[in-house]
Amino acid sequence: MQKMKPYFKDFWRYRHLLNNLISRDIKVKYRRSALGLIWSVLNPLLMMLVMYVVFSQIFHMTQLNRGDVEVNFAVYLLTGQLMYNFFSEATQTAMSSVLGSAPLIKKVYIPKYIFPLEKVAFSFVNALFSLIALVIVMIFTRTAVHVTVLLFWVPMVILFLFNFGVGLILASATVFFRDIMHLYGVLVAALMYLTPIMYDVSILPAWALKFIPFNPMYWFVSMFRDFVIYGQMPGINAWIGTCASALTSLAAGLLLFKKTQDRFVLYI
Amino acid sequence: MNIIEVRDVSMRFNMAKERVDNLKEFFIKKAKGTLKFEEFYALKNVSLTVERGDVYGLVGLNGSGKSTLLKVVAGVLKPTTGTAVVRGVIAPLIELGAGFDMDLTARENIYLNGAVLGLETAFIDSKFDEIVEFSELREFLDVPLKNYSSGMVARIAFAIATVTKPDVLIADEILSVGDFLFQKKCEQRMKELMSGGTTVLIVSHSIEQIERLCNKVAWLDHGRIKMDGPVEQVCEAYKELDPDAAAEQEARGKK
Numbered sequence: 001m002q003k004m005k006p007y008f009k010d011f012w013r014y015r016h017l018l019n020n021l022i023s024r025d026i027k028v029k030y031r032r033s034a035l036g037l038i039w040s041v042l043n044p045l046l047m048m049l050v051m052y053v054v055f056s057q058i059f060h061m062t063q064l065n066r067g068d069v070e071v072n073f074a075v076y077l078l079t080g081q082l083m084y085n086f087f088s089e090a091t092q093t094a095m096s097s098v099l100g101s102a103p104l105i106k107k108v109y110i111p112k113y114i115f116p117l118e119k120v121a122f123s124f125v126n127a128l129f130s131l132i133a134l135v136i137v138m139i140f141t142r143t144a145v146h147v148t149v150l151l152f153w154v155p156m157v158i159l160f161l162f163n164f165g166v167g168l169i170l171a172s173a174t175v176f177f178r179d180i181m182h183l184y185g186v187l188v189a190a191l192m193y194l195t196p197i198m199y200d201v202s203i204l205p206a207w208a209l210k211f212i213p214f215n216p217m218y219w220f221v222s223m224f225r226d227f228v229i230y231g232q233m234p235g236i237n238a239w240i241g242t243c244a245s246a247l248t249s250l251a252a253g254l255l256l257f258k259k260t261q262d263r264f265v266l267y268i
Numbered sequence: 269m270n271i272i273e274v275r276d277v278s279m280r281f282n283m284a285k286e287r288v289d290n291l292k293e294f295f296i297k298k299a300k301g302t303l304k305f306e307e308f309y310a311l312k313n314v315s316l317t318v319e320r321g322d323v324y325g326l327v328g329l330n331g332s333g334k335s336t337l338l339k340v341v342a343g344v345l346k347p348t349t350g351t352a353v354v355r356g357v358i359a360p361l362i363e364l365g366a367g368f369d370m371d372l373t374a375r376e377n378i379y380l381n382g383a384v385l386g387l388e389t390a391f392i393d394s395k396f397d398e399i400v401e402f403s404e405l406r407e408f409l410d411v412p413l414k415n416y417s418s419g420m421v422a423r424i425a426f427a428i429a430t431v432t433k434p435d436v437l438i439a440d441e442i443l444s445v446g447d448f449l450f451q452k453k454c455e456q457r458m459k460e461l462m463s464g465g466t467t468v469l470i471v472s473h474s475i476e477q478i479e480r481l482c483n484k485v486a487w488l489d490h491g492r493i494k495m496d497g498p499v500e501q502v503c504e505a506y507k508e509l510d511p512d513a514a515a516e517q518e519a520r521g522k523k
Contacts, residue, residue: 017383024380028371107362108384109343179290262346266281267289 010111017110021118022125040129044085045136048078055198064200071229072141075134079228080197082130083155083221087163088188090123094167095174095184102268112261113254116167124160134228146231155223158242162216165249168257175260175267195221213237216245269355271436271467272318272341277350279311279336279491310336311347312491318484323468325482325499327475327506332488334471335440338362341469342438356435356467359385363440364425370414374405374424377413381428395431402427402457423450430457437461439470455481479503 030036052074055061064071094116098105101115131152138145174180194208195217201209212218219241226234288294311333318324326334339345340352342360367384368377378399382392392399400406403423413421430437437458458481462468472478478485479499486496487506495502 013386014383016387016389019389020380020383024369024372024376027376028369031371104367104384105344107344108360108367109358110384177289177291177294179292183291265345 014111014114018114018118018121021114022122025118025122026125037129040126041132041136044078044082044130045133048074048081048133048137051077051081051198061198069230072143074137075141075143075229076225077198078130078134078137079225080195080221082127082134083159083224084192084195084197084217085130086123086127086156086159087217087220088192089126090120090160090163091166091170092184092188093119093123094163095170095181097167098171098175098264099178099268105265105268112264113168113257116171116257117164120160120163120167123163124156127156143229144231148227148231148233151227152224154227155220155242158223158246159220162220162242162246162249165246165251165253168253169249172257172260172264175264191215191217194218197221213241216241219245269320270317271320271322271355272316272324272469273351273353274314274316274337274341275351275353277311277314277337277340277347277352278309279333279340279345280348281308281310282306309491311340313350314488314491314493315350316486316493316496318467318469320467321462321465322484323462323470323482325478325485326469326471326488327473327478327485327502328488328494333491334488335362336491337488338438338440338469338471341436354436357386357432358436358438359429359432359434361426361429361437361439364422364429368413368421368425371412373410373412374416375409378424378428381425382431385429385432387432391432399424399427399431402431402453419447419450426454426457430461433461433464434466437466437468439468441471441473475503475507 026037030039033039035042055077056073062073064073064076097115097119098112104110105112137143170180170184194211194215196212201212201218204212219238223234223238223242226232226238288297314333314337316337326337328334336345339362340347341354342358342362343352343354344360344362367381369380372380378396379389379392383389400409403420403426405420405423408416408420416424439458458468462481468481470478470481482499484497485499485502485506487494487502495505
């Protein structure tokens with residue numbers, strides 16, 4: 001614990017940098033677009049609309065039933081998408097964050113984990129904006145609201161930690177091996193289809209079902225839906241699945257990053 | 269008390285003949301057994317102590333390790349062996365404008381760059397006018413930085429970096445930016461800081477400037493300290509090195 005003290009002190013000194021970097025990202029993203037911040041709500045809404053039209057018109061899915069609960073497909077889709085987009089955006093931007101900050105790292109001392117952390121935090125802010133889109137859709141579809149909805153932030157915060165861990169691993173690996181960027185893009189796409197975002201797990205063949213528990217995103221998505229759609233407490237499996245993957249990735253990420261960060265400057 | 273203590277620092281770089289930065293090549297080269305690095309020492313067993321209030325110059329030819337040493341002191345590079353300790357807050361002026369985002373306006377960049385240097389937002393608020401005043405760019409405050417000339421960017425950067433009263437100021441060839449009036453202003457600001465007790469570590473190719481500003485100098489040659497001590501002695505010896513260069517420096521000094 002004594003050894004960790006300088007890290008916290010460092011973090012405290014550079015907390016303003018974190019704020020500034022996040023607000024820079026927001027400004028740069030939405031500057032010079034007439035609708036400005038509205039885009040961050042409009043974008044997930046439009047994306048969902050596209051998927052909704054595809055799945056309802058081509059695949060004839062408008063409703064998913066779980067037991068006797070009827071779930072509107074648009075809400076189901078948007079909840080899954082919100083969580084998965086947070087994961088894929090956070091980890092992919094965190095991955096190139098260290099490389100992208102090369103000019104800074106070469107000239108000034110800054111604790112380097114700031115860069116992946118900032119990207120994950122920025123994606124978190126984006127996910128909060130998507131939440132507004134979700135609320136709009138829920139109102140529009142007259143989805144029943146349960147009191148558990150107040151806990152929507154729990155899976156998001158655990159996912160934040162998971163993303164930060166994965167982001168740290170990817171960011172340091174990418175410094176040494178650039179082609180990981182391309183590999184990871186494929187992985188994220190594959191994992192998306194392995195996560196029940198636009199389908200229910202019940203349609204999966206038996207062999208695929210066996211792999212589902214090993215996909216952390218399955219647990220995050222289902223915990224989020226438990227709170228927001230089904231109005232129930234997630235089972236013990238979901239708690240273990242989310243918390244264990246967050247802790248493992250965070251521990252591995254911090255360790256790997258700490259071990260390699262002094263050599264970053266020689267490779268970027 | 270020594271404010272900067274560099275003890276027996278060596279800095280090794282692995283210079284791959286061809287740079288391997290992806291998995292595919294790494295595995296191919298590893299399989300073929302052709303993954304070789306050439307070791308190169310940019311600094312070798314360098315020791316240096318700077319006392320509080322010193323203005324310490326580093327001279328040497330290109331590639332002698334001056335900038336590497338500055339980066340080690342600034343904490344940007346971690347030495348392969350040895351230690352570098354700095355007791356106090358460092359303001360690095362290694363390259364002006366590191367951390368600027370060209371899409372943001374000057375106003376936004378002042379806050380961003382201040383944060384890069386570890387300054388508090390409230391502190392920048394209180395010093396904002398001083399920074400703007402010094403850079404003389406008030407009318408362009410809300411223009412994105414990409415529309416600035418490089419001299420204008422340097423003005424802003426210098427103004428932010430020197431607005432604090434750092435314990436140590438590390439400067440790498442920064443006094444060669446901007447027009448001559450601004451250069452004078454920068455030097456004036458440096459002198460103010462020095463008289464306020466700031467320790468300065470400076471790299472410059474202008475011997476004349478080193479002689480004017482510094483009280484101690486170290487001469488680096490191929491990553492080793494060839495000579496260090498009071499400014500007159502070292503600079504005399506350094507100028508002996510190349511008569512032509514010395515004459516040129518002299519001529520520039522008289523201007």
